[in-house]
Amino acid sequence: MYILNNTNHPERLSYRELRDEATVNANALKHHGVCAGQITLVHFQSHRENMIWFWASILASCVPALSTPLVNNHEGRLSHFSHLHKMLLDPLVITSKELLRTDFAQNTVLRCVAAETLETPTPPKPSIEQLTQESTSLHDVAALMLTSGSTGSAKAVCLKHEQILAACRGKLSHMPLAPKDTVLNWIGLDHVGSLTELHLTAMVAGCDQIQVATADIITDPLLFLRLLSKHKVARTFAPNFMLAKLQQTLDSAAASDTSGIDLSHLRYLISGGEPNGVETCVQISTHLQKLGAPTPNIITPGFGMTETCAGSIYSRDCPNVDVASRTEFTALGTCIPGIDMRVSEGGLEVRGPIVFQRYFNNPEATKAAFTDDGWFRTGDTATIDASSVLRLVGRSKDLLIVNGVKYLPHELEMAIEQAEIAGVALSCVVCFAYRPADATTEHIQIVYERAYDTQDIEARMRALQGIIRTVASFTGAQPRVLPLSPGILERSTLGKLSRAKVRASLLKGDYRGEIDINTEALQMYREQHARQPDSITEKRLIKVFRDLELGSLDMGIDTPILDTGVTSVDLIRLKRVAQDTFDIKDIPLITIMTYTTIRTLATAIEVLQGSQAQRTTSYDPIITLQPNGDKTPLFLVHPGIGEMLVFLGLVQYFPDRPIHAMRARGLNEGEQPFTSQDEIVTEYHRALKAKQSQGPYALAGYSYGSMLAFEIAKLLEKNGDIVQFLGSFNLPPHIKTRMRTLDWTAGMVHIAHFCSIITEQRSEELMLELRPLPHEQQVALLLAESNPKRCAELALTQAGLHNWTDVSWSLQRIGWDYEPSSDVSHMDIFYCQPLKTVAKNRVEYRKNHLNRWVNFIRNDLKFWEVDGEHYTMIGPEHVPKFQQTLKMALAARGL
Structure with a gap:
């Protein structure tokens, strides 16, 4: 097992050691009070932890459910938690302390336990016979696997012991493995392919297996090949998007890049999750043979679902059979033992011992999934030729499959609607999967009706950036976006937008004129705004972006990096390559997120290199956290620690409002801390006016920063400026x-x-x-x-x-x-549980402390109660609700 960011020193674990460690954890679960048949939701980030606790649950006679990654969308995450609680009948979530603080910070319904806190008794080591007796029978459910639908519509597929074993044996009959062989997996264990296709099938075959972190493979395709070579891997998995990455990498790789790679042991590179392009398979097969692959049919396209224990139909003659048939996408082959297939009225249906029998706690979905004579409806349209070879024609289900991950279109459409992006007409957004002629994999296509004039290129770009940010934060993928003129979007007879019709029109070329207008407008915007690099560092950083294929070729040094649709994986890639390029041991991710353009990031890199001795920059108290949007900017003043990091969590919720934060002097090398309140207020006032020359102004302070915000507001009003919003985050007026x-x-x-x-x-x-x-x-x-x-x-x-x-x-x-004096027009106070040393409870805090602000307000004072305590009110756990309250307060002030 390789842990994330360390592919040099793997941990070795025998199956016996795996069983022994899982047994200890199983005893800990029993000691915690779990009972036979109870559902455990296993949620960890590493293969090792997920694997150990999966088996611990099995050995404790529980039924493990492998938790899927959580969406970044707040509403979606809460809906998902509620759905899991109801569907899985109040499962016990097993996770880590760290993930309890991050992934489950917003949870209020699921019972969670940190693995580190489970007490581990030391009973006598059980024998194999005892373990077998305590295990559930082969006719019972072994595990639950969650289907797509991570914001409330996921189903739990019941996989039985006998079903899983039948599937593993069926796979091995199609693709035999010997005990000396090795398999490699880099997909999360929550994916049925990772669990049954590789982990469990390797166990059944008695093979070694290699487990690698997903991010390490995605960010470095050549590492994938090196590990296949190093461990003499016979079987692995790569969906079509990974094959496309490999092809692009190998097309441009120098001989030295692949030196020493030997794929002579590789026999099966299974591919599934989305259709495989024949041309991609032809080219990657050629590359693999040059690297020693023993035959031209290493790539093994397959069809499978969670309901069929992953792959159950495979093509063992790719790409030859596909080249001969002159098809665009590869055939999916023939059935393994244990499954039969048929096409009924164009729809693919399957049955057999490796096909599931029911969804857990969802009889309606189970009934709808099966025909009257017991065949499972896959939801795909297909053909089966005279040689019993399966070919998919399309998908009847409205799923998006991008990079092997499934999403529901209406989830993304709703996320865009809720973001209230300026320029996007209300209820006029359509989302679907789309693979244009020049693409190697499907991507997310967003089509929307624009609410701005055709010639308004500024509004067009702002809408584009807002959509990209919203979709990227939801899925981690960058969409393609097409705005249409009013009246063009196709609707049904009931007035509903028709995805099928919009997609068909795009495929037919009906929108060619709109595409050309959009392309020309965006090119014009970039020509007007893109500034080219000046310094050597900026030029080298631009090259890093182009080598990584981030942003666009005409990206300027002032283009916000996060607006180019980069994902978290992209940021990891950027971090690593930039560290190597500039010979820096570590560039913190927070640096890349804070310095959000090529220009500012280049300056930050020069500081990290120690070049501040040659190039000094003057202190600027304002850091722009979010530069986009046409609403009144919001200025946030730091708490008593002087830093603005605490505000980072708010940024993602305000895509249409610029957000700037104040940072105290003295945090950077060569700066001297402030020595008086007047010095601070004067400096912050100057910087604020330089950033926004005219009002109305909106500013707020957190804790100590509330006092500074109050003093800045006084100075603004004294000079005739309008302060339309002044917020105090949990601070009374008297603080000395x-x-x-x-x-x-x-x-x-x-x-x-x-x-x-x-x-x-x-x-x-x-x-x-x-x-x-x-x-x-x-x-x-x-x-x-x-x-x-x-x-x-x-x-x-x-x-x-x-x-x-x-x-x-x-x-x-x-x-x-400090003693407050004079007054301001109005103030909004956001208050939570006070510090223990200040007041006993919220009521006392508001009555005896916060209410005293009334002595320094000319007009009205508004109170907004929020969740959390003083130090956590805008932390990860509470920021989703806090931002909603803040938006209401801003709206109440006309902002």
Whole structure:
């Protein structure tokens, strides 16, 4: 097993060791109180943890359900949790402490337990006979696999022991493996192909297996080939999008790039999940043979579903049979033992021992899925020729399959509608899968009716960027987007948009004129706005983007990187290649996310290289977190720690409103911390006016930042500017008493808690333990027990944390003598559970502390109650609801 980002030193685990570790965890589950037949939802990020806890559940006589990746969309995630709770009858979620804090931060319905907290008793080691007796029978359900529909419509497929074993044996009859052979898997265990096609089939065959992290393979296709060579792999899997990546990589690879790769042991490269293009298979087969593949028919297209334990029909004569038949897509071959197929009225239907019998807790779906005579309706249209070879004609189900992952069109359409993107007509968005003539794989196609003038290229680009951001955050994939003039979108007789008709019109070329107009308008925009690189670093960084095929060829140095549709995987690729290109040990992802253009990222890279000695930049307190949108910009003022990282979670929810954040002076090398409140307010006011010369203004502060926002608003109004929105995130007007209770150590542990490198409880304990020690030693001890991964993401070093604490300490001392005076027009106060040292509860906090703002407000004071506590109110767990409240408050002020 290779862990993520480490493909040099694998962990080796025998099947006996796997069983023994799973047995220990099974006993821990029993000790926790699980009972036979209970459903466990297994949710981890690594192959190892998912595999161990899958088998632990089996050995504990539970029924494991493999959890699928969660969507980034807040509403979709909550709907998914609620659906799982109901469908799986209140399952026990087994996950990690870290994922409880991130993936399940918004969960309120599922019962979750962190694996690290399960107590592990030490009973006598059971024998094989005891394990067999405690296991459920072959006629019972072994596991539940979730189908597509991750925002509320997923179904749970019941896979029985006998069904899985029949499927594994059937696969091996078509593609035999010997005990000396090796298989390699890089797909998540939640995918039925990973579980049954490779992991369990390798076990049945008694083979070795290699498990590799998905991101490592996707970001480096040549690594895939090197691992196949290194481990003498006989069988693996790669969907069509991965074959296309391999082809493109090998087409341009130098001889030195593939030196030493030997694929002489590779016999089966199974491919499924989406149709395989014949031309891609021809070219990749040629490449593989040059690298030693023993035959020209290594690629094995197949048909399978979760309901059939993955692949159940395979073509063993690809691409020869497909070239001879002159088809665009490959044949899918013939059935393995254990399954029969037929085509009824154009629809593909299957039956047999390896076909499931029911969806769990969903009799309606089960009944609809089967014919009266017991055949399962796959939802695909197909033909079967005289040689019993299957060929798919199309999909009757309205699914999007992109890079092997399935999505429902209406989910993406709804996400775009909810984003309220300027220029996109209401209820006029259509989404479907589309493979144009020049593409090697299907992509997401968005067609919408525009609500702007044809010549308004600025509005066209803003709408494009908004759609790309929305879809990319939902799926991790960049869509192709086509705006249409009003009245063109096809609708049904009932007035509903027809995906089928829109897709057919696009395929027929009915929109060619609209496509040409859009292409010309976007090209004009880029020519007007794209600026070319000046410095060597900018030029090299542009080349990195082009080599990675990120952005566009005419991308300028001021084009926002996140607006080009880059995914999280793209950012990992960019991080790695940039580190190699600029010879930097580590470029934190937060740097790439914060410095969002080629120009600013190049400057950040130069700083990381140590070039600040040659090129100095003046301090600018404002960092633009979100530059897009035509709504009034929102300026956010940092809390007492001086940093603006706490605001990053809000950004994704405001695609149509620029968001800028204030960052204290002193955090960068060579800067001196502020020494007075007047100095801070004057500097922030200057920077704000430079960013937005005229009002109305919208600004808010978090905690300590509320005091600064109040003072900035006073100065704006004094100079005749209109402050239309002034927000205070949980701060009363009188703070000097609280400020005087804080010291240097308190500032440091507050920073640690804000950054989520330690827990709030531990931060309180540490204050007492660290306070007597020298500052340098305090920092070292705190980092020693902090989350190393999180520290690495934030590039949080000992020197950096020490300096950061110095900055925070300077801000705290400035607040020692603060007394509010004068007044502003109005204020919106967002309040949550107060600090224990300030008030007992929210009611007391509002009545005795927050209400005192009324003495400094000329007109009205509005209160907005939000979830969480002082340090977590806009953290990952609560930011989805907080942003909704913030939007309501802004709207109430006419913004």
